[in-house]
Structures are given as C-alpha cells and as structure tokens.
Amino acid sequence: MRTLKACAWSLVLGALCIPALVVSVLMLPWIPLVGRAAEFVGRLGAQWMGVEIPPRRSGRWFDWQQFYHLLVQLLISAACFAAWTALGFTAGVLVIAPFIPKAEFSFGEWSTTNRPLIFLTCWLAAALLVALLVGINRLLVVASTALTRLALSPSAEELAASRATLIDAFSGERRRIERELHDGPQQYLTALKLNLAAAKLQAPSAALPALADAEHNASLALTSLRATVRGIAPQVLFDAGLIPALDELLAHSGLETELHVDGPERSVDETTALLAYHAVAEALTNASKHGAATEAKVTVTFGDMLRLDIVDNGTGPDLSSTTNAATTGAATVATAGAGTGLAGLRERAAALGGTLNFAAAHDAAAGERGSRLLLELPLKEAE
Incomplete structure (x- = not known):
C-alpha cells in the first residue's frame, strides 16, 4: 500500500x-x-x-x-x-x-x-x-x-518558545483557578461554619450532635480545599517569593524537614518558581506516601542555574524495572501516581531548558535507603 x-x-x-x-x-x-x-x-x-x-x-x-x-x-x-x-x-x-x-x-x-x-x-x-x-x-x-x-x-528554539508559552499559559490558568477557589467555595465553606456555629446556640439538645458532625465535616472540607489551593498556585509564592513558599510547604508536609539556601537569594520568574515549588511538593508527597519517609532535606542553590536537591530517608525508588538506572541517574518510579507526576515535571523542565532526575539517594549496596530528586533550571530573574 x-x-x-x-x-x-x-x-x-x-x-x-x-x-x-x-x-x-x-x-x-x-x-x-x-x-x-x-x-x-x-x-x-x-x-x-x-x-x-x-x-x-x-x-x-x-x-x-x-x-x-x-x-x-x-x-x-x-x-x-x-x-x-x-x-x-x-x-x-x-x-x-x-x-x-x-x-x-x-x-x-x-x-x-x-x-x-x-x-x-x-x-x-x-x-x-x-x-x-x-x-x-x-x-x-x-x-x-x-x-x-x-x-x-x-526549529528547536521555536519549539522551546512555544512550549514555554504554553507553560506560562498553564501557570496563569492555575492562578485563575486558585483565585476562584479562594474567592468562591472557600468563602462559602467559611460562612457555612459560622452558620452552623450560630445554629448550635439556638438548636435543641437533640440536634446538637448532628450539627457538630456537620460543622466537623465543613472544617475538613475547608482544610482540604485550602490544601488544594495551596498546591495549585500558592499565593505566598507570588507575594513573597520561592523561599518563603518552600518554608510554608515544608511546614505542612508532615515530615521533619530542613531547608538550606546556598548562594545569594535572587528573585525568580513565576514560571520557574512555580515549577520548582511543584517539584519539591511532588518529592515530599512521594517520600511521605510511597517511600514511608520521616525526614527530608531540601537544598536550593542560586547560581547560573537554579538547583533544587531534595533527599529523603524513605525506601527509595523501585529501580528493579529500570535498566542501568544507577548509571543514568534518572530512574522510573514504579507507582503510577508518582511516575505520572514526575513525567509531567520532567517535560516542563525540558521545555524551560532544564533537567529533572529522580534516583536512589545513597549506595544501595551499602544498605542505605532514600530517594533523591534533582531539578536544574536556567535562572531567569523576575521582571
């Protein structure tokens, strides 16, 4: 044919x-x-x-x-x-x-x-x-x-520019969704909690348990929504910068964390900062949910490149299905959720001219465990 x-x-x-x-x-x-x-x-x-x-x-x-x-x-x-x-x-x-x-x-x-x-x-x-x-x-x-x-x-430059434009558009769309969630459902849930609290003061004793359960569920929904909003496009990232946003992220991670900053801190453009933030969030999520980690260390280095090094003490990535993963330094995560998230981050990093690698943090032959996510991006200062 x-x-x-x-x-x-x-x-x-x-x-x-x-x-x-x-x-x-x-x-x-x-x-x-x-x-x-x-x-x-x-x-x-x-x-x-x-x-x-x-x-x-x-x-x-x-x-x-x-x-x-x-x-x-x-x-x-x-x-x-x-x-x-x-x-x-x-x-x-x-x-x-x-x-x-x-x-x-x-x-x-x-x-x-x-x-x-x-x-x-x-x-x-x-x-x-x-x-x-x-x-x-x-x-x-x-x-x-x-x-x-x-x-x-x-050309490669045109493709990179096109992909970077798409990433900027996605970043703007994330911020729009964050604003709408913050100004819409989050405000309604807060008002609902106040209404339930007021109803408890006037309701008969038989209705108090049901109202207490409803208030508890509203609190859980509000907490979950706030976590979702913070993960989509944290306002502190755009108001205060990358390092304060990472401080807040680590404080809510549920792990014992350390944040180290090497080199003079510089302002970073929104697209790069948002990708760096999501990379740290993905690494901490993988460490907590899939690696059973209790500790994590995040190192941010400012230089010609923005370099983020996230190391945890969990079980480490599953390298059994990856050929020569130790030599390539870019292992494939076995879990579907982690693999999908890392794949998306790796594509976004490549579109910005950077790299993302995920591999074992230590020498497996020595019996040490842990995983390491290394992100390197061209450092473009915010306008």
Whole structure:
C-alpha cells in the first residue's frame, strides 16, 4: 500500500513539474506566494505518506525555508518527471511492441523472428523497467517527504518558545483557578461554619450532635480545599517569593524537614518558581506516601542555574524495572501516581531548558535507603 501511495505521489510530482517551473519563472517577483503554495503541496504529500509535520510560523514576506523547500521540490519533481518519461514510456513501448506485426524483431545487433521469444524478451525487459521505476519513485518520494520535514519543521528554539508559552499559559490558568477557589467555595465553606456555629446556640439538645458532625465535616472540607489551593498556585509564592513558599510547604508536609539556601537569594520568574515549588511538593508527597519517609532535606542553590536537591530517608525508588538506572541517574518510579507526576515535571523542565532526575539517594549496596530528586533550571530573574 505504501509503495502504491509513493508511485501515485511521484506521478503527481512529475505531472506538476512543468507547470510549477513555468509558474515559478513567470511569478519570480512574487516567489514567496509560490513558496507558500509549494509548502501546502509538500505538507499534503507528507500527510498522504503518513508523516506529520508540526506547523511553523512563516515569515511575513520572504521566508528562506519556503524558498529552499520550493527549489528542492522543483528538483525532485523534475526527477519524477524524468523517471516516468524515460522508464515508464519505455516500459509501455516494450509491452506493446510484440503486438506490432513485424517479420523480424531486433535490438541492437541481436535480432529474432521467434514470436514467443519476442514476447518473453519484451515483457521481461518491461517488468525490470517497472520494478526500477517503482524503486526510484519510492526513493524520490521518501527524499521529498524527508526534505519537506527538514525544511518546514519548526526549529528547536521555536519549539522551546512555544512550549514555554504554553507553560506560562498553564501557570496563569492555575492562578485563575486558585483565585476562584479562594474567592468562591472557600468563602462559602467559611460562612457555612459560622452558620452552623450560630445554629448550635439556638438548636435543641437533640440536634446538637448532628450539627457538630456537620460543622466537623465543613472544617475538613475547608482544610482540604485550602490544601488544594495551596498546591495549585500558592499565593505566598507570588507575594513573597520561592523561599518563603518552600518554608510554608515544608511546614505542612508532615515530615521533619530542613531547608538550606546556598548562594545569594535572587528573585525568580513565576514560571520557574512555580515549577520548582511543584517539584519539591511532588518529592515530599512521594517520600511521605510511597517511600514511608520521616525526614527530608531540601537544598536550593542560586547560581547560573537554579538547583533544587531534595533527599529523603524513605525506601527509595523501585529501580528493579529500570535498566542501568544507577548509571543514568534518572530512574522510573514504579507507582503510577508518582511516575505520572514526575513525567509531567520532567517535560516542563525540558521545555524551560532544564533537567529533572529522580534516583536512589545513597549506595544501595551499602544498605542505605532514600530517594533523591534533582531539578536544574536556567535562572531567569523576575521582571
């Protein structure tokens, strides 16, 4: 099926060769428009062959990538036209030649009047030419698709900028959700607690236990909501900075924690600070829920990079299913929740040009336990 698609697209490219060349010459002053049309055709062919090319932002007037793609596609379409004209036409002639009434058939110095031999020779040569044509078409279409992807794919800088923009948008959305939870359900739950307290003062004694249970449940819901709000986008992070936010996070972690700051503390932009905060929160959650840890140490280093080192005394990550995890320094967590959270953090760190590694904190051969999460991000100060 793929070979048939390649032949069909090669035939299309060959048929477009002369019209495309004529249009390119006649519309030379408007060559950017021709380049955009060639980009559309190239992406269409790549999609036809099952190759997805990410969209990119082209230049407003002259785009070198489109111009380069146009030249390459003109060359490939010329090669397709030559292949179909030479090999395809010759193969067709050889298929029809034995039916032409002729006493003698000659090819160079060789000649024969044997009709079965003429059929065999012509059709065998035609089959070889068709096989050669199919192979050349496949190579040309693969080259066309590969060069289209090379010319029209966004650069690494564009992808990084796009992913960073998405992360900024997600960060803004988190802050919006945090504000709405704080100003909406949290205020209603607080008012509900006050209403229940007032009702207890006027209710008969038989209703007091039910009101006490309702007040207790409202308190639990309010506590859970506050913890959720603090985890989504803690206000202290945006008001006071990363270190005060980490102090508050460690105070509510339920572990015996230490926070060390190396280097002069600097202000950090919101996107980087929020990722650092969530990385520490994820590490402490894994240590408490999955690693049965009782202690954790968080070290924040300010330099050319923002470096966070979180070490706990829990059972450590499960490295049994990870090949050479000790040498790579980036182990896969066996638990589904932890693995999913770390995978998302690792992608966000990569989008910002950083790295995140999660591995055993100590030498397993020495019998020591624990896990370590190391996050390194380019330090971009807040505006």
